[in-house]
Amino acid sequence: MSILNEISEMMQRGRVAMVKELIGKALEEGISAKSILQDALLPGMDIIGEKFKNNQVYVPEVLIAARAMNAGAEILKPYLIEEGVKDKGTVVIGTVKGDLHDIGKNLVKMMMEGKGLKVVDLGVDVSADRFVEAARENNANVIACSALLTTTMGEMKNVVQKVKENKLNLKVIIGGAPITKSYCDSIGADGFSSDAATAAELAMSFC
Numbered sequence: 776m777s778i779l780n781e782i783s784e785m786m787q788r789g790r791v792a793m794v795k796e797l798i799g800k801a802l803e804e805g806i807s808a809k810s811i812l813q814d815a816l817l818p819g820m821d822i823i824g825e826k827f828k829n830n831q832v833y834v835p836e837v838l839i840a841a842r843a844m845n846a847g848a849e850i851l852k853p854y855l856i857e858e859g860v861k862d863k864g865t866v867v868i869g870t871v872k873g874d875l876h877d878i879g880k881n882l883v884k885m886m887m888e889g890k891g892l893k894v895v896d897l898g899v900d901v902s903a904d905r906f907v908e909a910a911r912e913n914n915a916n917v918i919a920c921s922a923l924l925t926t927t928m929g930e931m932k933n934v935v936q937k938v939k940e941n942k943l944n945l946k947v948i949i950g951g952a953p954i955t956k957s958y959c960d961s962i963g964a965d966g967f968s969s970d971a972a973t974a975a976e977l978a979m980s981f982c
């Protein structure tokens with residue numbers, strides 16, 4: 776089995792220590808952090824997602840896999856982020872109200888920090904009011920909302936409305952598995968991206 780397959784396998788089983796060790800080994804072997812993320816961790820999480828959908832695994836297994844995924848991504852962080860001058864702008868990021876998925880949001884944050892942006896992370900289950908309050912407190916250029924559930928993505932519309940009501944001079948960008956460009960246009964958000972790297976570029980372009 777290749778080391779990338781091993782990492783994916785161990786991540787799916789939630790074996791945090793093994794994931795860390797194998798990632799260290801892969802980096803020593805010269806495999807890029809980008810490849811470890813794209814060819815091992817993300818496909819591993821897709822497999823878990825498929826099994827979850829088909830009732831082959833349940834919430835506890837998904838949670839332990841998610842913990843291993845986050846631990847792996849943490850190790851890759853310094854390799855993934857390019858050196859950049861800090862504070863090219865400020866982004867307030869969070870996963871919307873009712874939604875506890877944070878792996879994608881954490882990746883977006885990581886990529887943004889890599890571009891030299893200051894990122895204020897509000898975590899998960901963030902209401903539209905909280906996004907607006909934090910944006911004001913931090914004089915943010917961008918609010919970045921993540922949602923993984925079709926039942927929670929509606930909160931993004933509330934964020935856009937609150938920003939307009941409060942006449943804040945900033946952009947709202949959105950993303951996450953169920954989000955599309957047409958949804959973005961329909962709620963009047965300023966930008967959409969389907970992946971973390973493009974989300975960071977988008978945020979930069981608004982700063």
Ligand code: B1M
Binds near residue numbers: 823825827838875951
């Ligand atoms: Co949940 N879950 N989950 N889950 N989960 C999904 C999303 C689901 C598709 C699984 C499925 O049925 N196949 C499904 C949603 C169905 C739907 O709404 N259409 C689902 C469900 C139903 C649920 C629960 C309701 C299950 C239940 O309890 N019965 C429940 C809801 C809890 C809640 O939030 N209130 C639930 C719970 C959980 C766990 C807690 C167990 C765990 C989350 C742990 C955590 O995040 N710390 C979990 C997980 C891990 C998943 C799957 C398996 C993986 C999600 C993930 O992290 N992917 C997921 C199935 C799947 O996606 N295949 C699933 C990896 C991550 C890197 O991708 O977040 O898409 P993603 O981020 C991408 C892009 O979307 C983009 O960049 C990232 C990478 O490039 N992106 C942005 C993300 N945010 C962005 C923001 C941007 C731009 C780009 O701009 C601001």
